Amino acid sequence: MDIDFDGRVAIVTGAGGGLGRTYALDLASRGAAVVVNDLGGSVDGKGGDDSAAQKVVDEITAKGGQAVPSYDSVSTPEGGESIVKTAVDAFGKVDVVINNAGILRDKSFTKLEWADLDAVLDVHLKGAFYVSQPAFKVMKENNYGRFVFTASNATFGNFGQTNYAAAKMALVGLSNTIAVEGARNGILSNVIMPVAKTRMTEELLGAFADKLAPELVTPMVAYLCSEKCTTTHGAYSAAGGRYARVFWGLGQGWFAGKDAHPAAEDIAEHFAQIDGQDGYIVPGSTTDEIMALAGLFT
Numbered sequence: 350m351d352i353d354f355d356g357r358v359a360i361v362t363g364a365g366g367g368l369g370r371t372y373a374l375d376l377a378s379r380g381a382a383v384v385v386n387d388l389g390g391s392v393d394g395k396g397g398d399d400s401a402a403q404k405v406v407d408e409i410t411a412k413g414g415q416a417v418p419s420y421d422s423v424s425t426p427e428g429g430e431s432i433v434k435t436a437v438d439a440f441g442k443v444d445v446v447i448n449n450a451g452i453l454r455d456k457s458f459t460k461l462e463w464a465d466l467d468a469v470l471d472v473h474l475k476g477a478f479y480v481s482q483p484a485f486k487v488m489k490e491n492n493y494g495r496f497v498f499t500a501s502n503a504t505f506g507n508f509g510q511t512n513y514a515a516a517k518m519a520l521v522g523l524s525n526t527i528a529v530e531g532a533r534n535g536i537l538s539n540v541i542m543p544v545a546k547t548r549m550t551e552e553l554l555g556a557f558a559d560k561l562a563p564e565l566v567t568p569m570v571a572y573l574c575s576e577k578c579t580t581t582h583g584a585y586s587a588a589g590g591r592y593a594r595v596f597w598g599l600g601q602g603w604f605a606g607k608d609a610h611p612a613a614e615d616i617a618e619h620f621a622q623i624d625g626q627d628g629y630i631v632p633g634s635t636t637d638e639i640m641a642l643a644g645l646f647t
C-alpha cells in the first residue's frame with residue numbers, strides 16, 4: 350500500500366459504529382495501532398455499552414491488526430485524558446486523532462432546551478478539546494501529528510439543528526487554530542464534513558441514502574491522517590464518492606478610503622460590492638486578513 354500507517358498510533362473517537370468504525374478498520378488494515386473509543390450510547394447520547402468498542406477491536410484483531418478498546422466518554426476532561434493515556438500506555442504515543450464521536454438532540458430553535466444545548470456542545474465541541482489537548486502535547490514532543498475534526502453540512506444551516514450546527518462550526522475554528530499552533534511541530538489539522546448513511550442519518554437522508562455508504566467517506570479521512578498528507582487548515586466534504594473543499598473565505602469588499610467616516614447610508618450604497626464574492630481569499634490565519642488590510646492602509 351502506498352499510504353500506510355506502519356508504526357503509527359491512532360485514536361478514533363466514537364468508533365464503535367457508523368463512520369468511526371470504518372475509519373478504525375481502514376487505518377488498522379493499513380498498519381496503524383488503533384484506540385477504538387466508544388461510549389456505546391444511543392443517538393441522543395443516553396446510556397452506554399462497552400460492547401460497541403469491543404466488537405470493533407475484535408474485528409480488527411481477527412484480521413491480524415492491532416487495537417485496544419476505550420469506553421470513556423469524550424465529554425469530560427478526565428475522559429479525554431484517559432483516552433489519550435490508553436493510547437500511550439498501550440502503544441507508546443499518539444500520531445493521529447480522529448474526533449468523530451457525536452450525538453443529536455434536534456429541536457427547532459424555540460423548543461430547544463438548555464440540556465439539549467449542553468449535551469451537544471459537551472460531546473462534539475468540548476469533547477474535541479478534551480481529547481485533542483492531551484494528544485497535542487504528546488504529538489508536540491514527537492514533532493508529528495494529524496488531527497481530523499468532524500463538522501457537518503449542518504454548518505450551512507439546517508432546520509432543527511441550532512445546537513449541532515453551532516458546535517460543528519466551532520470545530521472549524523478549533524481545527525484552524527490547532528493548524529496554526531501545530532505548524533512548527535509537524536502537526537496538521539483538517540476538518541471532514543461527511544454525508545453517510547448511519548444510524549444517525551438513515552431516517553434523514555431520503556432517496557439518496559443507499560448511495561451514501563460510510564466507506565465512501567473513509568478514504569478522505571485516511572488520506573488526511575496519513576504521512577502523505579501535507580495540507581492543513583482545510584475542510585473537506587465527502588459524500589457518496591464526491592470529495593470537495595469547503596472554505597471560509599474573505600471577499601475583496603469595499604474600502605471607504607483612508608481616514609473616511611462612512612455612515613450606514615454608504616454601506617447601503619456599496620452593499621453589492623461588500624456582499625460580492627469576486628476575488629475572495631481563503632485566509633490561512635488572522636495574519637492574512639491583517640496583511641490584506643495593510644495593503645489598503647499604506
Ligand SMILES: NC(=O)c1ccc[n+]([C@@H]2O[C@H](COP(=O)([O-])OP(=O)(O)OC[C@H]3O[C@@H](n4cnc5c(N)ncnc54)[C@H](O)[C@@H]3O)[C@@H](O)[C@H]2O)c1
Pocket residue numbers: 362363364365366367368369386387388389390391392394401421422423424448449450451452472476499500501502542543544545546547548549550
Ligand atoms: N452520518 C452523516 O451523514 C454525518 C453527517 C455530518 C456529520 N456527521 C458526524 O459524523 C460523526 C459520526 O457520526 P455517525 O453518522 O457515524 O453516527 P453514529 O451514531 O453511528 O456514530 C457516533 C458514535 O459516537 C459515539 N459517541 C457518542 N457520544 C460519545 C461520547 N460522549 N464519547 C464517546 N463516544 C461517543 C456513539 O456511541 C456512536 O458510536 C458524528 O460526529 C456526526 O455528527 C455524520
